[in-house]
Amino acid sequence: MRQKKLLALIILMIFTLSINTAYADEQTASTNLTTYSSAYNKYSNHPYGYEMTLLNSLKLNEDIGTVKSRFESEGLVVEVLYDNFTNTLNSSSIYLNYGNRGILGNPDFKITGEYNHNFNGEWGHIVLYERKKLSNVENDRNFYANITFARSSKEVITVFMKSSQPLYIDYIMPDFKLTKKSGTMKEDKVFEPVEKNFDEQTKKFYDEYLLNNEKVDFGIFEPTFPLYSYRLAQIEQSLDYNFPVVLLYNSFSLPYKKDYMNKAKELGKVVEYTLYTTDIINGKEEDITLEILDGKYDDYLIHLAQSFNEYDFPVLFRLNNEMNGEWVLYSSHKVGKDTDLFIASWRYIYDLFKEQGVDNLIFVWNPNEKSFPDFSYNDYLCYYPGNEYVDVVGLTAYNTGNYYKGETWRSFSQAYDHFYYDYAKRFKHPMMITEFSCASAGGNKSLWHQDMFNIINRYDRIKIAVLWNGQDYDNSKPEKTVSRNYRIDLEQEVINAVRNGLQNYK
Known part of the structure; x- marks a missing residue:
């Protein structure tokens, strides 16, 4: 009898220990996904302070969990994003009002409903919207919902849904509640490039200038090149430096410029070919992301591909840069707050x-x-197309000077430290500064360049840096007025500083 009682006591202790261990594990893990019922799972996010019930057909992805938790099935996506506006000018109300502006400004999207809804005790603000269904995309998810839960005037959690069928939110997510925040989010996935079968010349350039480069090589944007290639030749002579990379811009409203490309090739320049997914439609520049995905620009793309094949020389192909800035038409802020569309077009x-x-x-x-706006749905990581699709990670930051209100003079390190080290932690790709420069207003431009050349080699992942030799203009003035003078070939002091700096990188 005593043996039976002892055995029962041991079993009870083991059972209690297992329950306590499981409970402890659940409490110490940053997030948990557990079975709730035969049809639903419960997801708990402790660092951001919420839990929700979701259909168990949705598969969880936390590759960039610090930004969003993503759940996906064949015809449905649910993403949960956290925003904290402490120490910023943003607030929960600004987030709600400003977030809808991009949708309202895009005729391809239509808001179909906006109201508050109680999720079993937790109130959320719902915005429903939709767009036309793409005939070329299987299970196109063209029905959208944004559900915003305000923890305070400075904290919000957003549930973003999109579906190939009209959304039944209560069926997808019957429960949501805010919880006490605890712990920290686990680290995000580190991304790395996939080895490519480049042709011989491109592989040589990639290996020499990007993969195995122990120094920084400089490129240049010269607005008259290659139409007036003698201007670049004059700049190279005055700077005593041969720029191996030149920057050119294009969009779908313009054809492949065969003469320009062949001139660059003739001079041994590798083109950083920047292409925007925009076209001129009825006299106005428009984003064509949806049209590309629907196959309407296949002829243009096939001709472009054939042109690159015929060109038979390395190209740094920069597609839709600065996508997390609302000034570009293909930013998700203006395209349904749906970064998947950017990724799909890429x-x-x-x-x-x-x-x-x-x-x-x-x-x-x-x-x-x-990111502008600086909201989680517009975070740069949300735009990453995937390891197979990216060979180089590009960086862009300017010292804009202080011509415009709100802009301040920044040293090179002030411009780059805050995001270079973040990129270096998250990506194993080689890196390049795709364009950068220093404006004249607000400080000493020649000393800025001296400092830049002295410290850029500390950023050991940066292999190419493209100087932007141009000017921005103040369109508010009736006369032509330069607002940001980025030229490096005007003032003799700047020319001397750039020439002297480049000598250490030849």
Whole structure:
């Protein structure tokens, strides 16, 4: 009898220990996904302080869990994003009002409902919207919902849904509640490039200038090149430096400029070919992300692919740079707050080029240094197309000077430290500064360049840096007025500083 009691006591202790251990594990893990019922799971996020019940057909992805938790099935996506506006000018009300502006300004999207809803005790603000369904995309998720839960005037949690069918929110997510925050989020996934079958010349350039480069090589944007190539030759002579990379811009409203590209090739310059997914429609520049995905620009892309094949020389292909800035038409802020559309169009173009046998393009993915608006749905990580689709991570930050209100003079390190080290932690790709410069207003431009050349080699992942030799203009003035003078070939002191600095990188 005593043996039976002792055995029962041991079993009870083991059972209690297992329950306590499981409970402890659940409490110490930053997030938990557990079975709630035969049809639903419960997801708990302790650092951001919420828990929700979701359909168990949705598969969880926390690759960038510090930004969002993503749940996905064949026809449905649910993302949960956290924003904290402490020590910023933003607030919960600004987030709600400003977030809708991009949708309201895009005729491809239509808001169909806006109201408050109680999720079993927790009130959320719901915005429903939709767009036309793309005929070329299987299970196109064209029905949207944004559900915002305000923890305070400075903290919000957003549940973003999109579906191939009209949304039944209560069925997808019957319960949501805010909880006490605890712990810290686990680290995000580190991304790394996939080895490519570049042609011989492109592989040589990639290896020499990006993969195994022990110094920084400088490129340049010269607005008259290559139409007036003698201007670049004069600059190179005055600076005693041969720029191996030149920057050119294009969009779908313009054809592939064969003469320009051949001139660059003739001079041995690798082109940083920047392409925007925009076109001139009825006299106005418009984003064409949806049209690309629907196959309406296949002829343009096929001709472009054939042109690159014929070109047969390395190209740094920079597609839709600064996508996390609201000044570009393809930013998700203006395209339904749906970064998946950016990723899908990137992959669509990449795959089409691959099908056409293009093997001389080095794909450069290039967010802006800061996200505008600075909301989680517009975070630069949300735009990452995937390891197969990115060969180089691009960086962009300018010292804009202080011509405009709110802008301040920044040293090179002040411009780059805050995001270079973040990128270096998150990506194993080689990096390049795709364009940068220093304006004249607000400080000593020649000393800025001296400092830049002295410290840029500390950023050991940066292999190429492209100087932007141009000017911005103040369109508010009736006469032509330069607002930001980024030229490096005007003032003799600046020319001397750039020439002297470049000598250490030859």
